[in-house]
Amino acid sequence: MSRVSLEEARALWEDASDDELKRLAQSVRARWHEPDRATYMVMRIINYTNVCVAQCDYCAFYVLPNAGGGYVLSREEVFAKIDELVELGGDLVAFNGGFNPRLPLDYYCELFGSVRERYGERVEFYALTIAEFVFLADRAGLSYADAAARLRDAGVHWVTGGGSEILTEDFRARHAKWKYTVADYFEAQKAIVESGMKTTATMVIGFDETLDERLEHLQRTRDFQDETGGLFSFLCWTYKPYGTAFGGREIAPREYWRHIALSRIFLDNIPHIRTSVLTQNEDAFRALDYGADDFDLPIEDEVTQKAGATIDLDLEGLLAIPRSLGYRVEYRRAERPAALASS
Ligand code: SF4
Numbered sequence: 001m002s003r004v005s006l007e008e009a010r011a012l013w014e015d016a017s018d019d020e021l022k023r024l025a026q027s028v029r030a031r032w033h034e035p036d037r038a039t040y041m042v043m044r045i046i047n048y049t050n051v052c053v054a055q056c057d058y059c060a061f062y063v064l065p066n067a068g069g070g071y072v073l074s075r076e077e078v079f080a081k082i083d084e085l086v087e088l089g090g091d092l093v094a095f096n097g098g099f100n101p102r103l104p105l106d107y108y109c110e111l112f113g114s115v116r117e118r119y120g121e122r123v124e125f126y127a128l129t130i131a132e133f134v135f136l137a138d139r140a141g142l143s144y145a146d147a148a149a150r151l152r153d154a155g156v157h158w159v160t161g162g163g164s165e166i167l168t169e170d171f172r173a174r175h176a177k178w179k180y181t182v183a184d185y186f187e188a189q190k191a192i193v194e195s196g197m198k199t200t201a202t203m204v205i206g207f208d209e210t211l212d213e214r215l216e217h218l219q220r221t222r223d224f225q226d227e228t229g230g231l232f233s234f235l236c237w238t239y240k241p242y243g244t245a246f247g248g249r250e251i252a253p254r255e256y257w258r259h260i261a262l263s264r265i266f267l268d269n270i271p272h273i274r275t276s277v278l279t280q281n282e283d284a285f286r287a288l289d290y291g292a293d294d295f296d297l298p299i300e301d302e303v304t305q306k307a308g309a310t311i312d313l314d315l316e317g318l319l320a321i322p323r324s325l326g327y328r329v330e331y332r333r334a335e336r337p338a339a340l341a342s343s
Contacts, residue, residue, distance in 0.1 A: 025291030052098025116155030131163025264291025
């Protein structure tokens with residue numbers, strides 16, 4: 001199958017049966033992965049601060065500075081969370097917090113440097129999302145290249161593509177006008193790639209985005225990968241509406257599965273398509289039949305839990321589900337970027 005155009009993707013979404021989407025997605029998946037193999041990680045998202053000035057209307061997590069209820073985790077609290085993850089068999093931490101104007105770039109460099117010093121290569125960490133990176137580079141008055149170099153030199157290997165939701169300027173204006181512009185997002189992500197660190201692509205569906213907006217997000221992602229080759233994976237999850245200003249309803253699992261298939265077919269240049277156990281629970285595993293090949297088993301994420309996500313800590317019970325669907329599941333360790341291999 002050759003690369004599908006935007007118009008062909010639109011036609012697939014509107015007209016293809018579930019079986020046809022599955023078949024096409026599995027054929028693209030098979031270029032990258034053994035058909036019956038799926039990989040996973042046990043990880044924890046550490047929400048180091050809930051103070052944020054971005055005020056996205058789909059967020060149930062943040063508090064404004066001085067509003068009361070705000071926190072910044074201490075170094076000891078961060079280490080305790082990582083130690084607990086290691087005891088549960090995990091080795092990946094993702095730091096994700098609000099746009100806290102009281103935390104300078106030095107705070108992040110010192111935090112990440114201390115994590116690298118304490119855990120070395122035993123634990124890998126996703127330092128920030130691109131969204132947070134844009135904010136802290138701008139506040140520091142640094143170019144994205146210089147801010148990326150500061151993080152890399154502090155021991156950071158990954159800055160993931162989180163916080164992207166839907167990457168169209170219209171969506172940003174409707175829901176998150178103080179977060180970043182799409183142009184800034186990709187400029188910052190390019191600087192991360194060029195610094196030698198690794199990054200990923202993400203997407204969240206189920207707000208009020210149109211099909212055109214979903215397709216534009218996929219097109220921009222594919223174009224970025226054609227240009228840079230820097231995206232290790234694409235993770236899509238679904239909006240949780242509870243306790244948010246925007247509200248709304250959750251989409252049905254079938255819509256999620258079909259979108260995963262369309263993403264696998266369209267993003268033919270990204271190695272891994274990841275399904276979201278955090279927001280789809282047991283239903284996430286059916287997405288393996290729709291082209292996904294990898295997933296996290298998260299043990300904590302306050303951001304999505306505040307908006308209604310539930311976390312199951314019976315990891316063996318969860319792994320039994322993809323096995324029952326016919327998949328060999330294997331643990332995957334986070335890779336170290338080749339460009340930083342000798343540092
Ligand atoms: S989604 Fe992130 S940037 Fe937006 S308000 Fe919530 S914490 Fe802040």
